[in-house]
Amino acid sequence: MSFKENLKEAMYCKNLTTVQLAALTDINSGTISSYLKTKNSMPPVDKALKLAKVLDVSVDFLVNGFESKTESSIQQKSPFSLEVFKIAQKMEGFDKDELSIVTNLIDFIRKKKM
Numbered sequence: 001m002s003f004k005e006n007l008k009e010a011m012y013c014k015n016l017t018t019v020q021l022a023a024l025t026d027i028n029s030g031t032i033s034s035y036l037k038t039k040n041s042m043p044p045v046d047k048a049l050k051l052a053k054v055l056d057v058s059v060d061f062l063v064n065g066f067e068s069k070t071e072s073s074i075q076q077k078s079p080f081s082l083e084v085f086k087i088a089q090k091m092e093g094f095d096k097d098e099l100s101i102v103t104n105l106i107d108f109i110r111k112k113k114m
Contacts, residue, residue: 001065001089003043004036010055010062025050 001009011021018036022029027047035041042063043051052059091102 002040003062004038004041006062006065007032007035007051007055010051010057014055016055021051021054024054027051 011017016024018029018032021027022032025032025047027043027050031043031047032051035043042048045059048059048062052062055062091099094102
């Protein structure tokens with residue numbers, strides 16, 4: 001995932017808006033908005049550190065994706081949340097037909113286990 005996607009996810013997990021994050025980090029909300037909208041956008045290190053600290057993730061997570069701290073916070077919600085989240089990420093961009101195939105496969109596996 002890209003920086004903007006990781007930032008969106010961390011903000012979602014903390015239930016923070018752009019304006020709230022700006023207030024907590026002293027980073028202009030327009031600057032944060034640009035990180036969320038611009039493909040391949042990357043903040044300077046000092047701003048990345050501020051964002052990571054407030055969002056309770058590592059800079060590595062914001063830049064590269066998952067890291068142990070985030071995985072454990074997702075797993076606290078449910079033991080299967082992390083795996084479901086990873087599967088959902090892989091299906092991002094699937095059209096209706098592709099999602100239908102995945103749903104049918106899940107139903108097939110469930111029936112086979114019964």
